[in-house]
Amino acid sequence: MSAVSDRLPTFPWDKLEPYKKTAAAHPDGIVDLSVGTPVDPVPELVQKALIDAADSPGYPTVWGTPALRDAIAGWVERRLGAREVTHKHVLPVVGSKELVAWLPTQLGLGPGDGVAYPRLAYPTYEVGARLARAEYEAYDDPTELDPEGLKLLWLNSPSNPTGEVLPKQELTRIVAWAREHGVLVFSDECYLELGWEADPVSVLHPDVNGGSYEGIVAVHSLSKRSNLAGYRAAFLAGDPAVLGPLLEIRKHGGMMTPAPTQAAVVAALSDDDHVREQRERYAARRTALRAALERHGFRIEHSEASLYLWATRGESCWDTVAHLAGLGILVAPGDFYGPAGDRFVRVALTATDERVRAAVERL
Numbered sequence: 001m002s003a004v005s006d007r008l009p010t011f012p013w014d015k016l017e018p019y020k021k022t023a024a025a026h027p028d029g030i031v032d033l034s035v036g037t038p039v040d041p042v043p044e045l046v047q048k049a050l051i052d053a054a055d056s057p058g059y060p061t062v063w064g065t066p067a068l069r070d071a072i073a074g075w076v077e078r079r080l081g082a083r084e085v086t087h088k089h090v091l092p093v094v095g096s097k098e099l100v101a102w103l104p105t106q107l108g109l110g111p112g113d114g115v116a117y118p119r120l121a122y123p124t125y126e127v128g129a130r131l132a133r134a135e136y137e138a139y140d141d142p143t144e145l146d147p148e149g150l151k152l153l154w155l156n157s158p159s160n161p162t163g164e165v166l167p168k169q170e171l172t173r174i175v176a177w178a179r180e181h182g183v184l185v186f187s188d189e190c191y192l193e194l195g196w197e198a199d200p201v202s203v204l205h206p207d208v209n210g211g212s213y214e215g216i217v218a219v220h221s222l223s224k225r226s227n228l229a230g231y232r233a234a235f236l237a238g239d240p241a242v243l244g245p246l247l248e249i250r251k252h253g254g255m256m257t258p259a260p261t262q263a264a265v266v267a268a269l270s271d272d273d274h275v276r277e278q279r280e281r282y283a284a285r286r287t288a289l290r291a292a293l294e295r296h297g298f299r300i301e302h303s304e305a306s307l308y309l310w311a312t313r314g315e316s317c318w319d320t321v322a323h324l325a326g327l328g329i330l331v332a333p334g335d336f337y338g339p340a341g342d343r344f345v346r347v348a349l350t351a352t353d354e355r356v357r358a359a360v361e362r363l
Contacts, residue, residue: 007130012123012336019325026328031359033289034330036160036307036348038227040281043274046226046264053263060259062251064092068262071269076237079193080218082204088240089213091247092257092265095232096190096221100124103186104132104152106249111135114150116142120162120337122188125154138338142174147181158191158200158305161337161346165198165305171208179215184242190221190234193275196286197304204237213239224307225275226268231261233268282307285349285356292363293347301344309347310334320345327362 016034023030063069072092073085093099101124104115113134117125121138129136134152139145142153155174157166166174171187178185187203203209203216217238223229236243257265268274290300290309298311313320317333324331324345332348334341351359 004131007133008127009123009130016321016330016332019321020330022322022325023328023330028328028358031329031351031355031362033348033351033359034332034346036224036350038223038229039350039352040227040278042227042231043268043271045271045274046228046268049267050231050260050264053260056259058259060256060262062092062254062256063087063247064257064262065259065266067266068092068257071266072235072237075269076204076218080202080204080237081206082202082237083206083211085204085237086240088244089237091236091243091250092262093234093236093250094255094257095223096188096219096234097124098232098255099219099234099236100188101128101131104128104134106246107132107152107184109134109151112149113152114145115152115154116145116150117154118156118159119340120159120334121154121156122160123336125156143177147183150181150183153178153183153185155185155187155203157187157189158195158198159302160188160191160306161308161332161334161341161344162301162310163191163303163306163308165195165200168201168205168207171201171203175203175209175216183215185216186219187216188219190219191224191306192220193225194279194282194307195305196283200305214241215239217242222265222268225278227278228264228268231264233257233261233265235265281353282349285351285353288356288360289347289349292360296363307349309349310344311347312344314343317342317345329359329362 069087069090072090076082076085109132111133115129115134115136116139119138119140126136192200202218204218217236221234293311301310303309317335321333332346334344
């Protein structure tokens with residue numbers, strides 16, 4: 001077991017514990033803006049669907065119920081503009097982090113196979129490559145990568161941590177390049193419904209992929225849009241030639257979304273009202289926090305989408321973390337997401353209205 005764990009970096013969040021203790025010592029308590037975990041209630045219609053499906057003594061299927069596949073396919077067409085999406089084009093997964101961490105292994109990648117991801121990125125892209133013993137590389141422009149041996153290209157728009165959105169023409173260019181070189185594209189689009197100053201586009205849109213899903217898969221999650229992080233509910237959509245083998249592998253691995261969660265996902269994907277309500281909550285928190293940070297001397301870069309503000313005071317990210325911890329505010333250091341983030345912090349919008357007001361007053 002140590003041979004596997006030795007392949008992995010130190011779990012980054014453990015480094016934040018001393019600063020969390022400092023922030024928690026504030027007389028009015030901590031305002032935790034570090035981990036982007038939802039704090040608002042699960043929508044009532046989703047809770048009801050979960051409860052109604054609670055009597056589920058049998059094993060669920062990895063592919064999900066027909067109702068779940070219908071809901072995913074319908075949402076992908078309605079929300080992303082995708083066309084002719086069938087059950088073969090979709091696959092539920094047990095939360096998106098599980099998928100990201102184990103995808104290279106499930107694709108059969110190993111030594112000599114390349115995995116690439118953005119220069120500033122969710123750390124689990126690299127972790128997945130390490131677990132498979134594959135090669136890994138961070139990029140600024142993926143089309144400048146050497147395609148020799150490159151098997152998996154991660155896109156992330158809107159970006160975690162920066163909130164940057166890749167324009168439609170940029171996505172189109174990257175997809176065309178990847179297809180030309182036989183590189184599989186997985187596009188992490190978990191924040192797509194949280195665009196503020198830009199309208200994020202999926203790789204599943206025909207303007208991007210030319211009406212073909214060949215060589216492309218999109219990753220979506222209900223954690224942010226529907227406050228379902230605790231349900232572990234996500235799904236893939238795209239190339240059946242990729243999803244079919246993944247389904248078979250995941251059957252053998254028993255990677256099943258629990259039956260009550262499947263029912264809850266059907267309800268969540270069939271309703272857009274709760275998503276609009278949640279967006280309004282985040283928009284108000286974003287406006288308040290952004291203004292307070294800028295008054296405090298921060299500069300905000302990108303952040304046109306997602307649940308984060310990418311902020312800098314032009315100093316080491318850890319100096320900024322310490323400064324804010326002294327105010328009782330905990331944020332994530334930018335170097336968690338790559339060396340290029342060493343002068344930034346990621347400020348999450350995922351705190352209650354009361355805690356956001358407290359942060360604004362302290363700033």
